[in-house]
Amino acid sequence: MDDTSTTLFDSYEQDFRHIISGISDKLEGNGKSQQGEQRKAALRKVELELDEADDIVSQLEIEVQGIPQSVKAPYAARLKQAKSDLTRYKKLSKELHSQAARSDLLGSFKNGTSSSDDPYGERSDRSRLLGGTEILEDGSRRIAESTSLALETENHGADILRSLRGQREQIENSRNTLQTADTHIDRATGTLKGMVRQMYRQKVLLSAIGVFFVVLVCVILYFKLVR
Template sequence: MDSTAAALFDSYHQDYEHIIRNVKQILEKDAQQQFGEQRKATLRRVELDLDSADDLISQLEIEVQGIPASIRPQFSSRLKQAKIDMNRTKRLAKDMHNQVSRGDLLGPNKRFNMSSDSPYDDANERTRLLAGHERLNDASRRLQDSTRLALETEDAGADILRALHIQGEQIANARGTLNSADTSIDRASGTIQKMIRQMYKTRFILGAIGVVLVIVVALILYFKLIRH
């Protein structure tokens, strides 16, 4: 499970870096050469890409929890840097939005009107939208895989807890049996001690009776043989 979490983290991180690189290129180069509605459309695509990047950041936060503690710091550092890059890119996109808003206040731009009908821009936009849609599908599939893995892990954990509960009951039963055995042994030991004391008492009584009989026989012989 741990290796799977690390592998998923790497996969999500690669997708995230790919999206962020494309967004930065669009904001720093492509969008700078566009105007009016063309730039607005580009910024809308940027917003979709940033939403996908946000989803990937969330996945990175989930996967980093399943990575072994011994190697988790390096992945946490990568996650932290990814969040920093994300915030910088969002600020760059926000600045571009502000530029567009100021441009709307100043009125339409003739350069955009001359180039907005170019079929190459429409084809490029469709290509980027399709690419963004494909990345979203990939992220969705990975999210489903991660969810499935989490459910399987939860089921395995539940099975382990049930097994531990059963073992706990068995240990408790065995402990009760041992306690009962200890009680029985104590009772048997007490009974044996009583029997030993009774045996010594019986021996003493028999010995006393034997002594008395010997004395009686000796007296009888004395009176019959000697006194006679």
Template sequence: MDTSPTALFDSYEQDFQQFILTIGEKLEGDGKDERAEQRKTTLRRVEMELDEADEMVSQMEIEIQGIPQSVRAQYHTRLRTAKSELARYKKLMNDVRTQLARADLLSSSSPQYNSDDPYGSNSDRTRLLAGTALLEDGTKRLQDSHRIALETEDQGAEILMNLRGQREQIENSRNTLQRADMSIDRASNTLKKMIRRMYQQRVVTAAIIIVLVLLIGIIIWEKLS
């Protein structure tokens, strides 16, 4: 099992490329010639695959924080490329969905010309314009939602970077405290040794004094006797 700092990033990127390849085939390949109902089913699958690809990009963004600084720049470039591809296919899917909705609207509201009803074609045109306006409004809302999602994603990445920096600071502080604790332990041991030697010296000094006193006493006793 590869345990290098870039292994998970490479794995997520490979999964992302597989999703993008499948999405591209469905949106730009033979899938664009499908009938309306088949096309709707394909778009639902594409939407799920885009969500999976988006998740892969989020994982890549998380993993890039643990990559060494010496090679992180090139992985940032690969991440930006992945984000660009994802955004392009999301826009393409929205465009395809809008085109499909317009085609459905046109097919369901085909004009019925009647010589006895001169206002019939104008009414159909009005409904068509209203439907087109609703579709454009929906597309605009989808684009706004996509923009907000991207901004939220950027903010999340920034928060993760800040949290990583704070974690590194906490780890550095903990290491400093550990080193200080070790220094205090060494100093305490040194003081204990000094105190023990001091007591030993006091005992030796007391013994010498006692011996001297005894010698002096013996000498005086011999002289007096």
């Protein structure tokens, strides 16, 4: 059995679990205690790691297709679990982004509280609402940029995966060709060995015939000259 697909699957899954572990720590572990810009930076990093994890899941889908049916079931189950984990953390990341946006909006309201009676003052409700709108628009813009970057990365990753797939097929074809050549070489070697053995047998036979004639000549000469 060719273990190439299963070995690659195990390797990619190990990378996926390492990334998911880091995401879990940022969203549910030590990262939950972070606040302000530090928390925002962690969430942005989680977005990039989720994109990377998504690419790895795509690679796992490709590798599982090359696994023989006799051992495919457990690998398909592991792929399903990986997809489930990725979906869960994507949802959690989106929720935390929304919470952070709401916290920024509420914070701007709190910091902008004013005792002024002027409805169009610098710290009026109108100004705070406009500031909140700008924050939401900025968040939407960042999400759109992240989505665009994710799509570009996904397309680039798909091209790389297709290229790797083609290279692997070429390597497998080359290996099959070498195996066929080895088979022909083994057959040719067997034929040559048979020819060498046949040559040795003929050589021994000719030597025996030569010795026989020499002895015969000696016997004839003996009887002719001596008697």
